[in-house]
Amino acid sequence: MIPVQGVEHQTVAVLGLGRSGKATAAALAAGGAQVVAWDDGNDTREAAAADGLRILDLTREGNWQGISLLIVSPGIPHLYPRAHPVIAMAWQLGIPVDNDIGLFFRSYATGDWDQFDRAPRVIAVTGSNGKSTTTALIHHVLEECGRPTQMGGNIGTGVLSLEPAIDAEVAVLELSSYQTDLARALTPDVAVMTNLSPDHLDRHAGLGGYFAAKRRLFAEGGPDRAVIGVDDPEGQYLANQLSMGPADDRVIRVSSGQKLDRGAWAVFARKGFLSEYRKGRQAASIDLREMRGLPGAHNHQNACAAYAACRAVGLAPREIEAAFHSFAGLPHRSQTVAEIGGVRFVNDSKATNVDAAAKALQAFPRIRWIAGGLGKEGGIAALQPHLGAVAKAYLIGHSARDFALEIGQTPYEIADTMEQAVARAAAEAEPGDTVLLAPAAASFDQYPNFEKRGEHFTDLVLALTADR
Template sequence: MIPVLGYEGRRVAVLGMGRSGLATALSLRAGGAIPVVWDDSTEGRAKAEELGYEVCDFTKAGGFDGIAALIVSPGIPHLYPDPNKVIAAAWAAGVPVDNDIGLFFRSLGSGDWVDFDTPPRVIAVTGSNGKSTTSALIHHILSENGTPCQLAGNIGRGVLDIEPPVDGEVIVLELSSYQTDLARALTPDVAVFTNLSPDHLDRHGGMGGYFAAKRRLFIEGGPDRCVIGVDEKEGRYLANQLVEGPEDSRLIRISVAEKLAGSGWNVFARKGFLSEYRKGKQVASLDLRDIAGLPGAHNHQNACAAFAATRALGLSPKTIEAAFHSFGGLPHRSQLVGEKDGVKFVNDSKATNVDSAQKALEAFSRIRWIAGGMGKDGGIAALAPALGSVVKAYLIGFSARDFALQLGDVPYEICETMEAAVALAAREAEAGEVVLLAPAAASFDQYPNFEKRGEHFAALVEALL
């Protein structure tokens, strides 16, 4: 673990006793602090007491007396739609509020680093879509290259749960807007912005607040190098704010929408080929078309981001290309579950919003589409331009009938359950088609999370195969 520094002998409040909160309390204790905890659920409080932590209701009079800081788990609202009552009480008491990401960056360095030939570095990845695949791909490239590395944050282990880094190690962090929004310290060596599309708007008070949460990693973090997706106006705005001039090599722009020109450092993918340009000249080209773990334009964007981030660390294009070919992809993200009689079954359960579902639909040509769940504002109306590849839709969950009204001329079946949808789609699919789970909706009507939804789809497919 990473012991939290700076609070030795002081009482530090921890709100939320899930994975993040428990790791935070343990790291605080390891660093000499005295964690005092609270969870809004009786189960969470009971778990904390079993582990020997002091439990305190900080909303009561004097609850924050003698407390040095409040550390908040990422799932707990701290501003919109309304701040948690414990956070509001901390504000009133003048107690600083932070999260585990802030503690991580504050505590990562240690005296041992003076003896390292190469100090450990951090690559932090944020954005609306693709950040998990991009983070995992960066980690895979480094691992294949023999670079010691760890993957943490919004994927895999909690940031304080990782091992103290060794000489030359690279820590790859996936950071959500919930994590970047509140952290009081953000100091990555390389920061990556994949893209931006509407998501979590209630939590951030609208699109402006959502973008502002992402932007903090770059403006307040002061990374040595930034990799910025410029296919949306927010990315172009952010890129412009980070440079001192057209040839500023601290910025690497990436795109899958256009060939990037200019005298800066650019990486883009068009028609399945990734190109790197520096000072107006091409310095590398990679063929992405036959890389099984990175299908579709959205994964080509992830490839551009990972390529740029690892190039920023000095890896060669050939080394990166070789690692691309051995990357197996992530579960629930354009994951090929299997194939039978020329029909492929692909699990993209992580496509919980319209933008990510559109990218999944654009990756294949003839699709038997399984969609539905707890739909978000606007349903799937915005997906109309991407439905030309859909042979038939198989609709499940709470929003199945609402989705049906927005499909236009696309044939559909109301299946209600995953079992019925998989069985019917598999029976009707023909050679050359793809049975694709890309729900364009949250999972909470039928599943506790998108992982369980994807696992159910995969289990049903494997039974068929």
């Protein structure tokens, strides 16, 4: 645990008592704060009280006496579509509002660092798609290269549940727009933006607000190095804003598809090869084509971003390349579950929006596509240009029939359930095919989350292997 600094003898309120909220309350208490807490759920409040937390109804103005700070869990809206009433109350009373990410960045460095030979560093990764894979890949490379490292944030461990840093350690954090938007302190040593595509637009009042939340990691944080994916206009804009000119190597531009051979520092992937360019000259090259944990152009972009971040903290190209080979990928993100009779089964349940599904659909040559669930605003008509490799779609869940109307001439059948879809796709697949779960939809019609959906797919595929 990382005790929060600067809160000793203060009363601090915590709003939201899920995993993040409870960890925050513990870290505040470890820093000497008097913690009060509130959650809209009665059962959650009762469970927290049973664990010893002091519950205080923060919807009542009279209960705010003496509170100096409000810490908000990331899932709670603080501005759009409207501020939670407790947050609005804090505004009215002039009480600062922050989150666990802000507390982490103000508390991570301690006096113990004066005794270290090499100061710890923080790599923070944000973006629309690929940030989890990029974060995990950076962490994996650091581990494989013998560097002390921890991983947390929006993936795995909450930031305040990480252990205090040791000599030369690198903390690798995945940060969502919900987390970067509110944090009052953002000071990573290396900041990474993978890409930007429409998502969480209701929470940020449109694409501009969504981008502004991501941009704060760079504009507010002033990282020593910024790794920016420049395959979209927002990335190009951000890289230009941060750079002082072509010779400025504080910005490392990253691409999957573009050749970036100008400027001070760039990393790009084309035709399956990653290239690093420094001052217009090639510095390194890696063949990504046989790395099964990184299939497709979207994962090659992730590899470029991770490579650039690892280079920024001093790792050598050949060290990084060797570690890439042993990366198995993340569950539910282009995860190869099995290969049966020459047919590959891939779980990309995390592909919950059109952009993520499009990237998965471009990663394999011939696809049996399992899609559907609770469709998002706008449907999936935008996927039509990316369906050329789809031999057949097997549509499941609430939006199956809507999806059928939006995929053009692509052959399909309504399978309704995951069991039916896997059985039919496996029966019809031929050697060389990939049975791909890339839903392009939320899971909440049939599953509590995308992880459970991916686990169900995986269990069904593994049952097929047992039958062989």
